[in-house]
Structure formats: C-alpha cells, structure tokens
Amino acid sequence: MTKQLYTERRFMRRIEKAWAFIESLVNRFAKSDFNPLYHLGTLTIFMLVVLIATGAYLTIIYRPGLDVAYATVEKIDSNWFGSLMRSVHRYASDAMILLTILHLVKMFVSDKFWGQRWLAWTSGWIMLAVTWLVGTMGYWLVWDQRAQWMTEYMMETLAGTSGLTYVAPDIASRTFSNFVIILFLHVFLPLIGFLGIYIHGLRLSRARWWSPRWVSVQAVVGLVVLSLIKPTQSFAPADLSTLIESVPMDAYYLGFLPLIDKMGNVIFWGLAIFIGGSLFLLPWLASGRDLGPALVTDAKCTGCVLCYAECPYDAIRMVQRDDDSGYQKLAVINAAQCTGCGICVGACPTNAIELKGGYNSEQTFNAVRGAARREVKEGRTVTVVFASQRALALGGLPDSLLNPPLPMGEGVGVRAAVSGEKAAVAVAGWGGDEAARVVTAVLPSVGAVNIEWIKSLLNGEGARDVVILSHPYDDALNREDAHWILNRLHLRPALVTTGLHWLEVTPGDARTVAKFLDDLHNDHAQSKKTAPVLPPVKGRDKLVPSLVSALVGTVLLLGLFALALPLDVKAGMSAAENSALRVAVDTRGKVQLANIPEGVTLPEGADPEKIFGGGHYPMSVRVLVDGATILDETYKPSGISGNGRISVLEFLEIEPGVHQVEVWVKDDANDYRLSYLGNVNFERGRVVVLAYEETKDAFVVRP
Ligand code: HEM
Ligand code: SF4
Ligand code: SF4
Numbered sequence: 165m166t167k168q169l170y171t172e173r174r175f176m177r178r179i180e181k182a183w184a185f186i187e188s189l190v191n192r193f194a195k196s197d198f199n200p201l202y203h204l205g206t207l208t209i210f211m212l213v214v215l216i217a218t219g220a221y222l223t224i225i226y227r228p229g230l231d232v233a234y235a236t237v238e239k240i241d242s243n244w245f246g247s248l249m250r251s252v253h254r255y256a257s258d259a260m261i262l263l264t265i266l267h268l269v270k271m272f273v274s275d276k277f278w279g280q281r282w283l284a285w286t287s288g289w290i291m292l293a294v295t296w297l298v299g300t301m302g303y304w305l306v307w308d309q310r311a312q313w314m315t316e317y318m319m320e321t322l323a324g325t326s327g328l329t330y331v332a333p334d335i336a337s338r339t340f341s342n343f344v345i346i347l348f349l350h351v352f353l354p355l356i357g358f359l360g361i362y363i364h365g366l367r368l369s370r371a372r373w374w375s376p377r378w379v380s381v382q383a384v385v386g387l388v389v390l391s392l393i394k395p396t397q398s399f400a401p402a403d404l405s406t407l408i409e410s411v412p413m414d415a416y417y418l419g420f421l422p423l424i425d426k427m428g429n430v431i432f433w434g435l436a437i438f439i440g441g442s443l444f445l446l447p448w449l450a451s452g453r454d455l456g457p458a459l460v461t462d463a464k465c466t467g468c469v470l471c472y473a474e475c476p477y478d479a480i481r482m483v484q485r486d487d488d489s490g491y492q493k494l495a496v497i498n499a500a501q502c503t504g505c506g507i508c509v510g511a512c513p514t515n516a517i518e519l520k521g522g523y524n525s526e527q528t529f530n531a532v533r534g535a536a537r538r539e540v541k542e543g544r545t546v547t548v549v550f551a552s553q554r555a556l557a558l559g560g561l562p563d564s565l566l567n568p569p570l571p572m573g574e575g576v577g578v579r580a581a582v583s584g585e586k587a588a589v590a591v592a593g594w595g596g597d598e599a600a601r602v603v604t605a606v607l608p609s610v611g612a613v614n615i616e617w618i619k620s621l622l623n624g625e626g627a628r629d630v631v632i633l634s635h636p637y638d639d640a641l642n643r644e645d646a647h648w649i650l651n652r653l654h655l656r657p658a659l660v661t662t663g664l665h666w667l668e669v670t671p672g673d674a675r676t677v678a679k680f681l682d683d684l685h686n687d688h689a690q691s692k693k694t695a696p697v698l699p700p701v702k703g704r705d706k707l708v709p710s711l712v713s714a715l716v717g718t719v720l721l722l723g724l725f726a727l728a729l730p731l732d733v734k735a736g737m738s739a740a741e742n743s744a745l746r747v748a749v750d751t752r753g754k755v756q757l758a759n760i761p762e763g764v765t766l767p768e769g770a771d772p773e774k775i776f777g778g779g780h781y782p783m784s785v786r787v788l789v790d791g792a793t794i795l796d797e798t799y800k801p802s803g804i805s806g807n808g809r810i811s812v813l814e815f816l817e818i819e820p821g822v823h824q825v826e827v828w829v830k831d832d833a834n835d836y837r838l839s840y841l842g843n844v845n846f847e848r849g850r851v852v853v854l855a856y857e858e859t860k861d862a863f864v865v866r867p
Pocket of ligand 1: 373643
C-alpha cells in the first residue's frame with residue numbers, strides 16, 4: 165500500500181481539526197504565547213523542575229524506614245509550608261503525566277510520530293513510563309495504605325525472598341534497604357530524565373526546552389491554588405495484617421492496582437503490553453509520507469548557509485567545496501532527518517533546493533505569477549494568498565477560494581503532491597466583484613514563502629495584496645514555520661509595505677480567513693489602506709499577557725491539574741470482604757539422602773550438606789481448612805544445582821469465622837506429616853500469617 169501524505173490522511177486530519185478547535189477556544193482569550201495548549205512539552209519539563217525543587221525540600225525531612233517513614237511524612241505535613249510543598253509535589257507529578265499525555269496526543273493528531281520523529285516518539289514513551297515508575301515509588305515512600313497495596317501486590321506477584329521480607333518477624337530492619345533503594349531511585353531517576361530529554365531533542369535544531377515565563381507562572385499559580393483548596397494527605401499507616409477496604413488511589417499512578425485486582429495480572433499486563441507496544445511502534449505501523457527529502461542542485465548552491473541556519477530539524481550540513489564553482493561551501497541534506505517542511509526551500513535565494521516528494525518553488529511561483537499576470541492583464545485586481553498544506557488539510561481555506569479552481573498548466577509539481585485532488589494554485593473571484601481575483605497558493609508550510617516573491621508580485625506583477633496566512637506562532641507543524649518567514653520579513657523591512665498582510669488564524673478556521681478577505685475587499689472599495697502589522701520574532705517570551713489572557717491560561721491549567729481530584733478514585737481490595745491466609749516458607753530444605761554415599765555413617769551432629777553438598781528435597785505443602793484442601797503445592801529449591809532456599813508466599817482468601825486449619829508437609833523421603841493443627845479466628849479484612857519456622861521444623865501462626 166502506498167503511504168499517504170499529510171493532506172491525504174483524512175481521518176487523522178479530522179481529529180486534528182477537532183483538537184485545533186479546542187485550542188482555538190483558548191486562543192480567543194489567550195494568544196499563542198500564553199495558551200498553555202501550545203506549550204505542553206515544555207510545561208512537562210517545567211513540572212519536572214517543580215518536582216525536583218519541592219522534592220529536594222521533602223528529602224531533607226523525610227527518613228526512610230518502615231518504622232519512621234510515615235511519621236516523617238506527618239511531620240512534613242505539620243506546618244503550612246511543608247504541607248504546601250508536599251501538595252505541590254503531588255499535584256505536579258499528576259500534572260506531569262497529564263501534560264505528557266496531552267503533548268503525546270497533540271503529536272499524534274498532527275502526524276508527528278513517524279519518519280525522522282521516531283526517535284522523539286519512542287524516547288517520549290520511555291520517559292512517560294519512567295515518570296510513572298518514579299511516581300509510584302513516591303507513593304510507596306509514604307508508607308500509608310496506598311504503599312501497603314503496592315507492597316501486597318509486590319508480595320503476591322514476586323513472592324520469593326523479596327516478598328518474604330515483609331512477613332519476617334524483624335520486618336523493619338529487613339525492609340530498611342528497600343526504603344533506601346526506592347528513595348534513591350525516586351530521587352535519581354528524574355535526574356536521568358534530563359538525559360532522556362536530551363535524546364528527545366537530538367533531531368531538532370534549537371530545541372526549546374523552557375515554557376514561556378508567563379505560562380510557567382500560570383502553572384505555578386494553578387498548582388498552589390489547587391494545593392490550598394485540597395491539600396494532599398496520607399491515609400492510615402500501612403499494616404500488612406489488614407486488607408484495604410477503601411482508599412483513594414491516584415488513577416494516574418496507582419490505577420493499575422485496582423484494575424489488576426479486578427482483571428488479573430495476565431489480562432491487565434497482556435493488554436498494557438499489547439496497547440503500549442503498538443503505540444510505541446506506531447512510527448512503523450502507521451507511517452505516512454512527506455514531501456521530503458530536500459534536494460540541493462549543487463550547481464545552483466552558493467554556500468550562503470541560509471538553509472543551514474533555518475532548518476528546524478538539523479538536517480543540513482555545510483561541507484567544504486573544492487569543485488570549480490568558485491564557492492567555498494555546499495549544502496548537503498541528511499535525508500534521514502528531513503521532514504520535508506520546505507523551510508529551506510523558502511530560505512534559498514537561488515532556488516537551489518526542491519523537495520523530492522513533490523515541491524518545486526520555481527514552478528509554484530511561476531504558476532502564481534502566471535495567474536496574477538493573466539488577471540492583471542484582464543484589468544482585475546489581484547490578491548495572492550500564501551497558505552500552508554495544514555491550512556488546506558484542516559479546512560482552513562474557504563471553499564470559494566478553491567472551487568472551482570481554474571485549469572492549471574502542466575508541470576506544477578506541488579499540484580498533486582500537496583493537495584491531493586485539489587490544485588495547489590487556485591484562482592477565484594471574491595466579494596461578488598467581477599473585477600477582483602484571489603490567487604491562492606498552497607505550500608508545504610508558510611516558511612516556504614520566498615520573500616523575493618512578495619517584492620516581485622507587489623511591484624513587478626501588479627498584485628494589489630499579498631496575504632501570508634499563518635498559524636499561531638507556537639502551533640507550527642514544523643516547529644518554526646512562522647518564525648522563519650517572520651524573521652526574513654523583519655530583516656527586510658522594505659518589503660513590509662501596505663500591500664503585505666500577515667494573518668494568523670487557528671488552522672481550520674476558514675471563517676476568519678473569509679472575513680479577513682471580505683474586510684480587505686471592503687477597505688479597498690472605500691479606498692482605505694491597511695498598514696501591515698507583523699508580530700515580533702525575538703523576545704516573545706518577554707511579552708506580558710493581558711489580565712484576561714493570564715486569567716484564562718491560569719484557570720485552564722488549574723482545571724487540568726484539578727482532574728487529579730476526581731481521578732483520586734476510592735478503591736479497595738476485592739479480598740477485603742473476606743479474610744486471608746498468608747502461607748510463608750523460607751527454608752534451606754533438607755539434604756537428599758541420595759547424596760550421601762552408601763555405607764557411610766556420619767558422626768553425630770555432622771551436617772551432611774556441609775560434607776557432601778548436593779541437592780535438597782522439594783517441600784510439598786497441603787493446607788486444609790475445615791477439612792477442605794485449599795492449597796496443595798510442591799516447591800522446589802531454587803538454584804541451578806537445586807540446593808538454594810525454598811521461598812514460598814501464598815495468599816489464600818478465607819471466609820471470615822473460626823476455622824480448623826491443618827497443614828501437612830512432606831520435605832524428605834517420608835510421607836506427609838502434620839505440621840500444624842489448630843482453630844484460627846479469621847476476622848473480616850484481616851490477614852493471618854502461617855509461617856514455617858526452621859528451628860521448630862513446623863508451621864506456626866504469627867501474631
Ligand atoms: C517527559 C515527557 C516529555 C517531555 C518533557 C517532552 C518534551 C518535549 C518538548 C519540549 C518538545 C519540543 C521541542 C521543540 O520543538 O523545540 C518535544 C517534542 C516532541 N515530543 Fe515530547 N516530551 C515528552 C514526552 C513525549 C511523548 C510521550 C511523546 C510521544 C510518544 C513525545 C513526542 C514528541 C515529538 C514527536 C516531538 C517532536 C515534535 C516536532 O517534530 O515538531 N514526547 N517534546
Ligand atoms: S525540508 Fe525542512 S527538514 Fe528538510 S532540510 Fe529543508 S528545512 Fe530541513
Ligand atoms: S540556501 Fe541555497 S544557496 Fe544557500 S547554502 Fe542553502 S542551498 Fe546553497
């Protein structure tokens with residue numbers, strides 16, 4: 165199947181249009197620089213910074229250890245500053261997941277996940293997984309009921325020696341190292357996150373890592389307000405002898421526990437691996453096709469480095485030239501990094517670059533100029549609109565501009581490639597005025613506009629207006645589309661004459677475009693001249709938002725962060741309605757007599773294992789409750805030579821009440837022997853531990 169172009173992936177574009185509509189609602193009040201939806205990636209990094217700052221404070225007071233952790237968290241909470249730090253830390257961690265997911269969705273809907281972006285896409289997923297892991301560790305450190313559920317899950321899933329430490333009588337000292345390891349990872353992994361972020365941006369030039377300062381301020385205000393409205397709290401301290409009936413579980417990080425409780429490990433992890441794996445591999449499963457790579461005609465290249473300076477994807481190198489061209493440098497494209505954005509094509513003063521996938525600026529401009537010339541010759545006034553393929557694909561160009569397009573000459577490379585069945589250069593009437601024509605040219609991006617065209621159209625061909633239809637500065641399909649054309653215009657102020665117009669609309673907003681053209685038409689009818697207003701390029705970060713803009717941005721972020729509240733879903737262990745029996749064995753096992761050579765009698769007290777080494781017997785355990793068998797398993801010694809420890813941790817649900825419990829054991833050549841018999845009171849919501857004690861060679865009920 166041939167891969168489709170951005171414009172041809174209609175289904176994706178429909179979703180992108182819906183997303184752009186949401187962004188446009190915010191745009192009405194908060195311009196691009198202050199609209200948080202345009203800064204999701206950088207806001208995620210900012211959340212990481214907030215987490216490190218607040219986390220540093222928490223680490224100073226926190227002490228690891230089963231007997232002290234909970235108390236030190238309470239100490240943090242005991243004054244307003246500590247409580248605020250803790251709450252901001254918690255809400256920022258939720259915000260980090262949410263913002264990453266929104267950033268991911270934005271990348272997905274705008275088709276930014278395949279081609280050269282595979283590295284950003286896959287590293288992004290890894291960062292998301294690591295963020296989740298770090299957050300779950302954070303909840304564990306508090307050692308309240310949420311940590312208890314995690315520990316319960318770990319005990320049931322991993323069992324073995326790591327699980328057994330939590331049923332040992334000296335649990336506090338045995339688990340101390342776990343606290344230290346988890347604290348270390350919780351603090352250390354986020355620092356590694358910066359390496360992930362570095363890899364994430366490896367294929368970008370001038371990656372922007374910092375959210376605009378006012379957006380960052382909005383985020384901090386959002387976090388603080390939320391923390392004051394609903395400070396975060398600990399729940400009852402962890403107690404592994406109870407089952408959790410109900411505790412709020414932060415769905416972002418801990419939602420997996422109630423889900424696994426209902427679905428089971430196999431279904432949950434099976435689905436998670438299948439869905440997560442498919443999304444991770446999406447760059448290869450659902451790849452599209454772009455107009456690239458760029459192609460340099462060596463003979464036309466003067467080595468001016470403009471394309472090299474402007475490429476947003478670090479896909480151009482300038483190499484030394486030793487041919488007879490007379491120029492010292494030559495632009496060379498790294499096809500694997502090129503997205504076919506066309507910015508270099510717009511930058512090149514000698515038309516030395518075209519896009520191999522179907523865009524040639526000379527041909528496109530010839531088509532535009534030809535159309536303008538024809539119409540001017542007929543005595544009509546001409547407005548030229550330069551729009552991007554994104555505007556076209558999202559329905560941002562009024563139909564009346566494109567339909568019916570006048571027949572085009574052959575050889576307009578962009579025609580089929582950019583716009584599917586629609587012509588990339590179309591001529592239409594406007595405003596019911598027979599004497600007015602709008603020539604619309606669809607380019608890969610507005611960054612592909614060559615500024616020489618503007619001079620040529622306005623001065624040479626007699627076009628009345630040139631409109632550059634752009635999208636919000638921070639909503640670029642190719643990161644810097646608007647930036648570079650604006651930069652070129654700012655560097656050539658002589659071109660910014662009354663005939664030039666800069667129109668910034670949310671992609672897909674055809675109505676505003678139509679209104680703009682209507683107004684332009686009417687202005688001319690009334691002989692009004694509209695002075696061009698170009699947005700700034702440099703120092704955008706320093707722009708100060710209006711009060712409304714700042715409020716809207718803050719309320720939006722506060723609303724997004726506050727999703728953490730309904731997502732703090734109360735859940736309980738399904739076993740909590742019953743009672744449970746934990747069967748624990750941690751023993752070296754008994755040495756198999758077969759290892760002792762025949763006829764050898766050992767002196768009394770000698771340890772046959774030390775003398776002969778060798779394998780151990782497995783241990784078979786049968787547990788009967790009121791005469792019914794509820795466990796009948798054989799556990800082999802670990803280790804390659806079969807002489808390692810036998811580690812068992814079983815979790816069995818029991819109906820509440822007093823029951824007779826029998827444990828039968830077979831751990832040598834003899835038959836099963838009764839190891840425990842007694843009446844046990846199983847209280848609802850509580851766990852009874854039945855552990856094998858090596859010194860007694862019998863099972864005992866642990867208090
Ligand atoms: C901790 C998580 C993440 C952080 C901090 C982060 C941050 C960023 C930032 C700041 C950028 C913009 C760089 C720039 O244009 O100058 C970016 C770009 C990008 N991110 Fe993320 N990101 C994260 C997770 C993800 C995830 C989960 C995905 C998708 C699975 C993703 C996919 C992308 C892609 C494809 C780009 C390139 C955009 C382009 O080519 O224009 N990111 N990321
Ligand atoms: S088309 Fe875009 S990504 Fe490719 S080399 Fe040119 S500027 Fe760079
Ligand atoms: S902009 Fe054109 S002339 Fe200048 S280095 Fe690039 S390809 Fe060569």
